[in-house]
Amino acid sequence: MGLCEVITGKKKFHGGIAIPHCKNTAQCETIKMGVPEKVTIPMLQHVGEPCKVLVKKGDEVKVGQLIGASGKYVSAPIHSSVSGTVTDISKMVCMNGAYVDAVEIKTDGRQEIHESVKPPSYHNDAELLELIKGSGLVGLGGAAFPTHVKLSPPKEKVIDTLIVNGAECEPYITSDYREMVENSWNIISGIYILKDLLKAKQVLIGVEDNKPEAIKIMTNIANTSGKIDIIKLKTRYPQGAEKMLIYALTGRKVPSRRLPMDVGVIVMNVNSVSFVAEYVKTGMPLIKKRVTVDGPVVNNPSNVEVLIGTHLSDVFEFCGGFKEEPYKVIMGGPMMGVSQHSLENPVLKFTNAILAFDRKTAESVKKESPCIRCAKCVQVCPMNLLPLFLNASSIRRNTAGLKKYNVMDCIECGCCSYICPAKRHLVQSIRLGKVLLRKEES
Ligand code: SF4
Ligand code: SF4
Structure with missing residues (x-):
């Protein structure tokens, strides 16, 4: 692949949908919000084990201070985003429905930085990985998977490609787009750090073709920085889903219940890559x-x-x-x-x-009616699943059916629910089906 041109992704994934993008905030430059009167910081903001609270009511805390940690590998430490006083340790419902501890902090407005926050140094890959782990970084595109785990594939998995995900295919969201427009140098710096760490031979940045300004900026910077290819992708939902993106950019198919590393790829969101560069410069954890x-x-x-x-x-x-x-x-x-x-x-x-x-x-998406067997959900499913049968199996709590129709392959993109003329709550029932199957298998 060449250095100075934008390349168009050639592979088109199966299914998917064209949806109105409503990116009203694309031209809205990021504005900083001040310090609120109080914050509530839950101990589970990642996939994996919740953190244990390391502070108690009445403690004074500072910005960047470690307030939650876990001894488990698949977890990510949690830091205070403010300076102030811990007023309560309460329970709150977190993303997976479980109750977790949450630290409430009354802010003092001073935003004093904790002594532990200073530009870090590292001498080898292991030390860099330890730093990334300590920064609390998780997948910032929404997946929340701890980054140090993603960046530590087993030795037998050779990673030759780092994919940087700038597709941002969900309607309304422009957070990744603004990162590419406002902080493109940070993204490139982060890419070089991660490329060295992974020993990747190629770096591909995938951006949907509805973001021409981001494509232009990233291409100009990549050209001055070495071999990084910007790939223009057709705007089609869910182009930003890992498996779709890998196929569109490399033609490689990630098999059922396998990971990108099984086809030699690590995918990182643009904001996550940028954070790595920022963290190595400043030592400020994810706050x-x-x-x-x-x-x-x-x-x-x-x-x-x-x-x-x-x-x-x-x-x-x-x-x-x-x-x-x-x-x-x-x-x-x-x-x-x-x-x-x-x-x-x-x-x-x-x-x-x-x-x-x-x-x-x-x-407008609320009222369900019986399935009319039109198969539209099947046509749009990018994972080649049969959402109508998954729906029926989940409603009947039929775990054998959920297994048979590969419920765990569902990426919860919502294309089936979106297209269904009967407004069946397909993705919701599939999520429930996954919980049922996990329970049975545990
Ligand atoms: S799209 Fe809806 S109505 Fe059509 S087959 Fe699928 S679940 Fe049934
Ligand atoms: S939510 Fe799952 S079943 Fe529905 S279209 Fe997406 S991948 Fe297919």
């Missing part, structure tokens, strides 16, 4: 996040840099509040995001958007 704030009832849709643990209500308030009472608030995009039961829920490490919808928009 803030760019969040797209949008939706029909939000007064001033924006991209906001938010301290982790800030309550959603404070973020919406910062964006001018609501035009009317929101009927539904989603963390993440409308296709894969999770509906929020309270505006007092906090922004988490992997929060890339919070969206607020009016009743009419939210209810």
